[in-house]
Amino acid sequence: MIRLFRTLFLTGLGASLLCFGQPGCGSPGACVNPVSVDNITGTWTDTTNATWSLTSSGTSVSGSVSVPNPGCPTVTWTVSGSITVPLQSDSVQGSTSFTWNASSPNPSGTCGGFTPFTSASLAGTVQNNGNDKASGTFTSPGGSFATTATKSPTDAVMSETTNFVGFGTGTGYLTVGQFRQVLNSSSGSTNIFNGRQVSETTGTGTAFDHCWFPGSTVPKFVTVQGSTWNVGYYSTLDNYWVDDYIGWNTFQVDYYRNHLTPSSFPCDAQIPQVMNIATNGTSGSTTQYTSDTITSTIDTTTVTVSRAGVAALTSYP
Amino acid sequence: MSIYNRSIPGSIFISFLYILTVCTLSAQTVNSVVNADHRPLAGAVDKLQDGLQVTINYEDAPYEHSGDLQDVSTPQQRAASPGFRLLVPVKGEVSTVVTGASDADKMVSILGLLNSHRNAGLPGDFTVEQANGAYYVIPIKVKAANGSMRDVSSVMRTPISLASGERQAIDAEAAIVNAIGKAAGVKIVIGSFPFRPVTKVTLAADREPARDVLARLFTKLSQTPVCYRLLYDPMMREYMLNVQAGQKPAVPVRPADPAIPTVQTPGPFFKKAN
Numbered sequence: 001m002i003r004l005f006r007t008l009f010l011t012g013l014g015a016s017l018l019c020f021g022q023p024g025c026g027s028p029g030a031c032v033n034p035v036s037v038d039n040i041t042g043t044w045t046d047t048t049n050a051t052w053s054l055t056s057s058g059t060s061v062s063g064s065v066s067v068p069n070p071g072c073p074t075v076t077w078t079v080s081g082s083i084t085v086p087l088q089s090d091s092v093q094g095s096t097s098f099t100w101n102a103s104s105p106n107p108s109g110t111c112g113g114f115t116p117f118t119s120a121s122l123a124g125t126v127q128n129n130g131n132d133k134a135s136g137t138f139t140s141p142g143g144s145f146a147t148t149a150t151k152s153p154t155d156a157v158m159s160e161t162t163n164f165v166g167f168g169t170g171t172g173y174l175t176v177g178q179f180r181q182v183l184n185s186s187s188g189s190t191n192i193f194n195g196r197q198v199s200e201t202t203g204t205g206t207a208f209d210h211c212w213f214p215g216s217t218v219p220k221f222v223t224v225q226g227s228t229w230n231v232g233y234y235s236t237l238d239n240y241w242v243d244d245y246i247g248w249n250t251f252q253v254d255y256y257r258n259h260l261t262p263s264s265f266p267c268d269a270q271i272p273q274v275m276n277i278a279t280n281g282t283s284g285s286t287t288q289y290t291s292d293t294i295t296s297t298i299d300t301t302t303v304t305v306s307r308a309g310v311a312a313l314t315s316y317p
Numbered sequence: 318m319s320i321y322n323r324s325i326p327g328s329i330f331i332s333f334l335y336i337l338t339v340c341t342l343s344a345q346t347v348n349s350v351v352n353a354d355h356r357p358l359a360g361a362v363d364k365l366q367d368g369l370q371v372t373i374n375y376e377d378a379p380y381e382h383s384g385d386l387q388d389v390s391t392p393q394q395r396a397a398s399p400g401f402r403l404l405v406p407v408k409g410e411v412s413t414v415v416t417g418a419s420d421a422d423k424m425v426s427i428l429g430l431l432n433s434h435r436n437a438g439l440p441g442d443f444t445v446e447q448a449n450g451a452y453y454v455i456p457i458k459v460k461a462a463n464g465s466m467r468d469v470s471s472v473m474r475t476p477i478s479l480a481s482g483e484r485q486a487i488d489a490e491a492a493i494v495n496a497i498g499k500a501a502g503v504k505i506v507i508g509s510f511p512f513r514p515v516t517k518v519t520l521a522a523d524r525e526p527a528r529d530v531l532a533r534l535f536t537k538l539s540q541t542p543v544c545y546r547l548l549y550d551p552m553m554r555e556y557m558l559n560v561q562a563g564q565k566p567a568v569p570v571r572p573a574d575p576a577i578p579t580v581q582t583p584g585p586f587f588k589k590a591n
Contacts, residue, residue, distance in 0.1 A: 031540055032540070048584045048585055048586065049584055050584070050586060067583060067584060067586045067587075068583065069583040069587065070583065075583075075586070075587075077586070102586070105586075110590045112583075113589060113590050114583045114587035114588070114589060114590060115587060115588050115589075115590050116586055116587050117586055117587065117588060120585070120586055138585060140585050140586060141588070142585050142587075142588055143585065145585070168514075170485075170487070170488075170514075172487065172491070172507055173487075173514070213389055213403060213405075214354075214355055214389050214405065214408070215355035215356070215387070215389055215403075215405025215406060215408075216405070217508065217548035217549070217550050217556075217557040217559070218508060218557065218559075219508070219509055219559060219561075225511055225562070226562070227511075245514075249507065249508075249510070251506040251507055251508065251557065252508060252557075254506075255506075255550070255553075255557065258552075258553060259403060259552065260394070260403075261394045261397050261398040261401055262397075262398070263393070263394070263397035263398070264394065
């Protein structure tokens with residue numbers, strides 16, 4: 001795995017309650033995902049009706065491929081191969097090349113009038129975002145042709161862990177909390193989600209902004225921005241998506257403190273956040289994997305932010 | 318400098334467009350945009366830009382006349398702090414019709430909002446300009462404290478200069494608003510900023526309208542449309558620059574993956590025995 005390392009900064013200005021991601025995902029909406037898949041472990045079915053059961057380790061791939069032979073025992077080949085992960089570049093969609101070589105069929109004898117080839121291969125690329133679609137060329141002594149493969153089931157997120165990183169340190173950043181999330185897989189794999197894309201939507205739970213008043217120059221925050229993040233963007237943070245910035249910035253905190261009576265504090269805002277993860281390659285399809293609540297509270301001398309129950313308080317000014 | 322900058326002042330042109338609109342309404346599907354708010358134009362352009370699929374920026378007038386302001390303090394706040402007032406622009410309603418998708422239609426719709434605002438006697442007077450591939454609703458008049466109407470200029474059109482250099486995104490925006498403040502004698506604070514603040518950008522400006530520089534910054538930071546709402550706080554006499562997502566893009570039609578027929582078993586892993 002080769003990915004470009006970028007320095008992580010602690011600071012961030014959350015001019016709204018949330019949220020923005022890495023370069024390219026800095027604003028709401030779709031964005032280029034430069035992170036390539038670096039673990040293709042799973043079960044892939046291609047259009048030849050072959051089922052590839054693969055384990056990925058670094059750039060090596062191993063496993064087996066099974067192909068039914070009607071009326072006869074299913075034939076299983078041993079698979080070896082590799083993946084090639086390109087150098088990450090912000091403006092280029094990540095795409096992982098692979099070669100899967102099948103050999104040593106078992107049983108190898110003729111049955112039902114068909115004899116398994118002693119070798120065959122599938123070479124192509126895996127799309128990121130969903131990490132579950134591949135396209136390429138199947139080659140055997142009988143010829144070559146285009147094929148696609150689908151990973152099923154797509155790796156499910158068992159849970160998401162929220163980590164508070166800190167409050168910002170620059171002007172305007174001091175009241176914005178920075179939260180960093182890691183996706184946990186049921187298999188325990190620590191990099192299976194690299195290349196996936198996650199996004200937020202507003203949930204159906206209770207949302208309120210008790211600091212806002214009609215005519216306020218600070219927008220009323222009762223919905224999330226709809227940001228997108230690329231999992232594994234930073235090479236040292238496999239399965240992480242970085243970061244969710246939560247809280248009013250200092251100018252907005254100042255605004256409310258300058259315009260509301262002391263008795264108005266503490267005032268707070270809460271938004272239900274639904275987290276979705278991309279499926280079906282780069283098709284744009286997503287599925288919800290968790291939901292949580294984000295909050296921020298302004299008091300006369302402090303500001304509190306929280307995500308998924310992880311809270312932090314800072315004194316401001 | 319902006320590539321395209323067109324101002325549409327004057328009631329004659331507006332009247333002409335309205336006649337044009339009325340004449341064509343019967344033949345088209347008409348949708349309307351209505352918004353009631355303390356800054357009805359700002360909310361209306363939020364709605365309008367989705368419908369028209371255009372980016373519309375908005376700038377408040379610097380409200381100062383008592384008749385343009387409204388106290389929205391609650392009884393609880395006044396009871397807790399006698400004499401407390403919470404002054405914001407008076408509430409009002411604006412509306413317009415969306416008649417079509419041509420550039421002229423879009424301009425008609427936006428001008429309709431401005432005319433509605435004017436006819437309702439709401440604070441300030443506004444016009445619309447085009448630049449940087451977007452529309453800009455900007456103030457041209459506001460009622461002075463003595464009750465007379467005075468001309469005002471868009472602070473976002475203030476020419477600014479920035480030394481060339483790499484900055485964090487948020488620092489780049491701060492540099493822009495600080496340059497405006499210095500040149501125009503106003504205070505602008507940073508509000509919503511929907512970007513990763515520490516993204517490094519290279520930006521420079523040489524006596525360019527601030528909005529052009531800001532548009533260039535947005536282009537560097539986002540692959541999707543972005544707009545701003547520059548809102549004036551009459552109590553603190555300062556602006557807050559809120560940047561937000563622009564029009565929601567129409568959902569692109571993604572071409573289907575090429576159909577690859579499923580191969581009948583036992584398929585190409587096998588050879589047919591002789």
